[in-house]
Amino acid sequence: MKIDVFKIEMSAPDDVRELKKLIDAGEVDPGEIIAVLGKTEGNGCVNDFTRALSTVSFRSLIMAETGWSEAEVSKKVAFVMSGGTEGVMSPHATIFCKHEDGAAGTGEKRLAVSSGFTRDFLPEEQGTMAVVEECRRVTLELMAQAGIDDPADVHFVQIKCPLLTSERILDAKSRGKDVVVHDTYESMGYNRGASALGVAIALGEIPAEAVSQETICHDYSLYSKVASTSAGVELLNCEIILMGNSVNSSSNYRIGHSVMADAIDFKAVIEAIQSAGLEVDKYPTDQQAKEIVNVFAKAEADSTGYVRGRRNTMHTDSDINHTRHARAVVNGVIAAIVNDPMVYVSGGAEHQGPDGGGPVAVIIKR
């Protein structure tokens, strides 16, 4: 197995020209694409339809290039779009391709990626143990698929999960069912949290018996250090992309990770870079920065309203959602360190890293 990674810029959510160029140039075989992980320029909250627009645009291109039907593409490729490109964050997509070359690995641990899907969830199942359990199950399947035995070799598990809308809540009610929370914006958090807990159980980060419905979005001492989950209106199931290092991979890429303790924890970013294999002294040189393909991080407003003992206004700002504030900060800090604003920062880190912080993963090419 050989994994290739391409980061492409997007001038709009439906701009897939850069991928088209890579295909035309023979650098990407459209039939080998297994995942598209995008940052799109919506608000990243409930009514962000840039995610759907990007998904339909990439899917259409792959359909046209492969001749596959929509159903076939949807089964073979995971499209995980995360909305919100605040501050200097640059809209982009990361394309993962898998080439089954039959070659044995190099003996070194190299980037391995797999992707898959849970079943669809009913509105009343969203944000519940049903999501936890399904994400746990699929995460284990994806580890096996990626040829990773040791959970310590899993460095990032990206999940796209659904959210509740007014229409979906009414649908549940019409069938005599209640939903986990009636606020559509809050439903995003419940789904993100439940998905992350599923990963944490699968990887042995927390024991299965520690998690119950009451835990979800309440006991934040339980979390995964590698899950990154993002909610979107455009799907009803969870799409999962698992990334790690495997001796079975002959990829030119490696991945590492760390956990940011808060939104300005730049030292964790440096640790993640080091974890991926770059030996940096305090911060990367310009030359080293060029080896960094992308950084994937979660951003979140600390629930206390304080960072390093100082009050902030992310939770009391009724004009801008706190996830938008948080993404701007975390992206800015990472961009400064790696000399590139085109890094992936996704908001809402419920059960993903400690309160106010979150996982940060780095892919390097060398």
Place this chain on the structure above:
Amino acid sequence: MKIDVFKIEMSAPDDVRELKKLIDAGEVDPGEIIAVLGKTEGNGCVNDFTRALSTVSFRSLIMAETGWSEAEVSKKVAFVMSGGTEGVMSPHATIFCKHEDGAAGTGEKRLAVSSGFTRDFLPEEQGTMAVVEECRRVTLELMAQAGIDDPADVHFVQIKCPLLTSERILDAKSRGKDVVVHDTYESMGYNRGASALGVAIALGEIPAEAVSQETICHDYSLYSKVASTSAGVELLNCEIILMGNSVNSSSNYRIGHSVMADAIDFKAVIEAIQSAGLEVDKYPTDQQAKEIVNVFAKAEADSTGYVRGRRNTMHTDSDINHTRHARAVVNGVIAAIVNDPMVYVSGGAEHQGPDGGGPVAVIIKR
């Protein structure tokens, strides 16, 4: 002359309890306060009334503590409130006190601060050469007041300038006059730009003849490296606080500065720290960070829509003003470096540093 600097937290724009405590504890003599430089938690744009609320709150406290009338306080103390505390930025105020101890300076250059006011501007004068000229004149006066001969010893000139409202535009029209721009939000930029150009001329950064009405907010190759200007609805003139180092000062504080080339230029932040007198290796140690009293920086969305060659969406986001995006990023980057989110970042850097960047000044205590 001895200058003291106090940074106090604010739990709301009208929270002046921390200053009251300092006065009650004898640390601050209310009669020696010359300037209050605040970051308040509004949107930092046209309809941000948190600036006015903070001003009235601090003024009332000083009136009560000194027995001075409102007019007396207004003449003796410059209140410069900058709105917008996006991301992790912590609302706070920096209080400057001047003690005329008659003592000669130490021979070392130490912090010197002076403050003053331009005349009121008519609506039709806002954003014009009238503002440029008045700011130039007062800046020179304040240099003299602060005992600074060499413009190179001026490290930060903070100006609060007015803005146009619908009412003020109508007032000009009723007198048959036109204003420089009819969009109230844009008028903030014109006033900030004109004020900064006045400083630049005063300090010899650019020649007077280079600046004309056509230059303002058009030729951004002309800028000051130390001006920091901020517009507010609550005043009609400009309030100016000038900071530098002078051999006549016996202060325990020193100031330095640098210029950020863009919003994520953390190396400029480190240069500013070094310029203030701290010898840091790549970034400050926790111990060194404690000597940093405050950082003052300008933030701005690059007019090209690009940072380090990567597109961002600050200028095309119709939900959040680009100044809000920019402040979140610059504050995050500085907060990470100095281990403190309570630093002063003000938005809208027209003619203050290069396009997309801005001055950054650091006060240290040692």
Place this chain on the structure above:
Amino acid sequence: MKIDVFKIEMSAPDDVRELKKLIDAGEVDPGEIIAVLGKTEGNGCVNDFTRALSTVSFRSLIMAETGWSEAEVSKKVAFVMSGGTEGVMSPHATIFCKHEDGAAGTGEKRLAVSSGFTRDFLPEEQGTMAVVEECRRVTLELMAQAGIDDPADVHFVQIKCPLLTSERILDAKSRGKDVVVHDTYESMGYNRGASALGVAIALGEIPAEAVSQETICHDYSLYSKVASTSAGVELLNCEIILMGNSVNSSSNYRIGHSVMADAIDFKAVIEAIQSAGLEVDKYPTDQQAKEIVNVFAKAEADSTGYVRGRRNTMHTDSDINHTRHARAVVNGVIAAIVNDPMVYVSGGAEHQGPDGGGPVAVIIKR
């Protein structure tokens, strides 16, 4: 008792010039002001400090004009500022003055107004039965004060209630207490709802035993038809203004009310006008509209996300709070009917009228 009512425009939250003019002209005796009911131009949500700025501005003027201390003014005058002037809504204040002329009423029922205060609430009491009970108690006191025996003669009870901030939540936690809800924005709804239920019990609109902690912000079939409650960060207790008609009043004004079934129920507005004593045919003539002094209404996004069977996006819009959408609509509808955008519409109508609707009261002068 004689009640006078003055509606004044405000060019900013701290603009009290129109009241000053009325005082200077002898039309308003500052010692007779019992209530100031303002619409201020903030976002009407958590971080809206325009309410505090207006309060301090009006209070300062009355202090200066009467010679009373801040404490005295605060005891004698209720300042109820409601934030949010979306759409064409015009920022303004309504000043209520009470003249105890000793004269008997005219025998006709005429406008009677009284105002008072509950005790301060601890953070953990906010949004609970403690608020319900205190508002019930004070409402009954104010009916007696206004000389109103029959609850049917009470047409509008305006309450300003507190809200939770990050700091207040931490305070409760530091004392081992929990708060009713951890989201600061949601705490506004709980306090508005609890206050309204207190009024409803006092006026016999619902039986006391129907209300418990579980009811608040859950069972919306329970509501008052005359309560109008508004939350603000600037106070810790509830300030209450009760308006009705009384035979003991010799006022030149009368009040009436109705209940809007939804945000576009203009027929209820016409009913309220008729209830106040104007005989209108379908809608008021321009001449009749001039007799309308002000309209006071509550606005709310229907919790179903539907109005007249049509989906709207108020609840799924993550950029603009639903209260802001709702105020714009209700104000627009009323302004069209009464030929004046300067009418009072306040957002968040939990337990104030039916879901999606709210009370609407009209004061006429004749």
Place this chain on the structure above:
Amino acid sequence: MKIDVFKIEMSAPDDVRELKKLIDAGEVDPGEIIAVLGKTEGNGCVNDFTRALSTVSFRSLIMAETGWSEAEVSKKVAFVMSGGTEGVMSPHATIFCKHEDGAAGTGEKRLAVSSGFTRDFLPEEQGTMAVVEECRRVTLELMAQAGIDDPADVHFVQIKCPLLTSERILDAKSRGKDVVVHDTYESMGYNRGASALGVAIALGEIPAEAVSQETICHDYSLYSKVASTSAGVELLNCEIILMGNSVNSSSNYRIGHSVMADAIDFKAVIEAIQSAGLEVDKYPTDQQAKEIVNVFAKAEADSTGYVRGRRNTMHTDSDINHTRHARAVVNGVIAAIVNDPMVYVSGGAEHQGPDGGGPVAVIIKR
């Protein structure tokens, strides 16, 4: 010629299920669709990609149902999506179908609709006389196509025009060209204004020689009473739908219009209803309201900041764009009158009706 009109609800910008149902039921022949006029739930400003998502969704459905290529559909069907569904406005689309039945008209004037396209515009042409001239030319062609001789029989001309983005501005600069305005948001106004002036000239509402580059977005005394223009990021040309009444049409629908003088001018709405052929007394009865298929109106914040002599804050609100405020109000007023929140209100009425007002058209079925 026979025109049919269908109004369908949309649960999201990509929800085209209601059109699919109409096709499946045989009510709509997909090959007869000539225009889709949608209200989508984005912010209606620069970064509103819901318009593109709706366009791609409707286009895909029609491609699938007709077997036509994307190019063919694009040539035959005008997709005009207007973003922004503030307040109670309900996202929806109006589908226009044209059946060439060869039958002569009834002798009565009945609904006639035609649609077409201008050429693409370069970035430097946007908002200029090039747009004016092209829209003039195509409007005249569409009148002929619709069988309308007398400009007085044209009641609504809906245009979708492009806008500038950071990328498009850079493109112009790279070719040494300048654009009409550098603010992307403002470019929407220039394109809307230029398009409307083109219509006004075509219909003889203003003389061609009155319009020059200096006029566009400056002299608002020049305007069309029937143009409704809307800018979107998803196209580079103008798409035009012209609606009127023609004796050549055998449609069951009729159209009429009026001009709202300001955002709360409900009497103009009633006049438009009467103009379409319904005889209403003050406002429509519930029965009459059912005959109203849709209302099409433009909304705009008066540039003075005042409506009926009362100040509003639409232009000084830096959190919410004034177009969003204006749409909420105008939709609310119309929805109240016609008993239906699902009416089409589009923002930004430069040169479309008088300052602060705009055209309003009504289609009735009888």
